[in-house]
Amino acid sequence: MPDGKCPICQTHARKSSKDCFDHFECGVCRGVYIDSRLVRAPTTLDNWPDLLGAARELREHYSWPPSIRFDGTVSCHNEDGIEHQVNRFPSTISERAHRLLDTLVKRTDFFGQVISVTGNDYPLAFVASPEAFFPYIAFLEERGFIKDVRRDSDGTRLNVTASGFDAVTDSELLPELAVFLSSTCFDLRDCRFELSQHLQNLACLVRASDDPLQFEVSPTDDSIQSCLLNVARSDVVLCIIDQRYGPPLPDGEFAGISATHAEVRFARSKSIPVFFFIRSDAFTEWSMLKRDPSSRTSWVEPKDEKRRRLWADFVSEFASLPDKKGISNWFDQFTSIVDLKRVVSARVHAFRHGRM
DSSP: TTEEEOTOOOSOOOOEESSEEEEEEETOOOOEETTEEEEEEETOOOOOOHHHHHHHHHHHHSSSSOOTTTSSSSEOOOOOOOOOEEOOOOSSSSHHHHHHHHHHHHHHHTTOOEEOOOGGGGGTTTTTSHHHHHHHHHHHHTTTTEEEEEEEETTEEEEOOOHHHHHHTTOOOOOOOOEESSSSSTHHHHHHHHHHHHHHHEEEEETTTTTTTTTOOSSSHHHHHHHHHHHOOSSEEEEEEESSOOOOOSSSSTTTTTTTHHHHHHHHHOOOEEEEEOOOOOOOHHHHHHHTTTTTOSSSSSSOOHHHHHHHHHHHHHHHHOSSTTTTOEEESSSSHHHHHHHHHHHHHHTTTTOO
């Protein structure tokens, strides 16, 4: 932009910054440019993390600055004038973590060397912010690929382990933790969305029926069978219980109970671990219903007595002492999404470390 104007809004009010290479971001319309090429505009697909990540990855290997074209191709020329391109951006958690690990290995001059990363390195994991970057560092640490992770004023210092070098050499994709999110959808829509985002930041593959990108759908089975298919392909189920039970299924193996109830029963039949989380208001009314099933409720299914009884039976089913090993009746209470994210983080972290 020789004249200093943004080509989109024609304003002179823009800010510039250096992030291993020059880029300019318009402070008015938020258009982003590298080498005078538009790479993000307010009305276009927001692929800035992908483009920035690919450019940063090239910058790790070549001293010449990368360029980003209108078609989204990221390229760089080496000292011999040979062009190198990155046309495929990693989309899964394991691919992103593996690419980050590859970069950390390339930054290490000798085995055992302490290297550092900062919040500005977030594009190396192909994510959009520093907040979403550091869970990938934790993801690598949990799997033993990096160790001695320490944060200080200059950034985060760490060592790449021998298994980390081997994982890169052998081109092994890192294992993912597939989490199935089971709950009613209508009343917990915002909660499910925010929790899904939180789990993704914890480097989990989230299977939720309201996310078509990660939810597998069978072309020959009904919606319930598709849900059970996703449960079967998950490592763990997180069941969120609140004020609604959901409509009972009309027929089939799980006729008479809700989809959430069916998902939990199916998971247990397949020995898939299930963590239960119940809102405090709902737990209070469940305790009341245990004493007197005819009690009126103001939170749990207040207008539908049949579903209220089914809901109470469902909670009692997972909260009762199990009749066989390998099944837990533990559940966590929460009052808000803030509480829920905190306790989910603890359970997921412990599960990964094999303490559950």
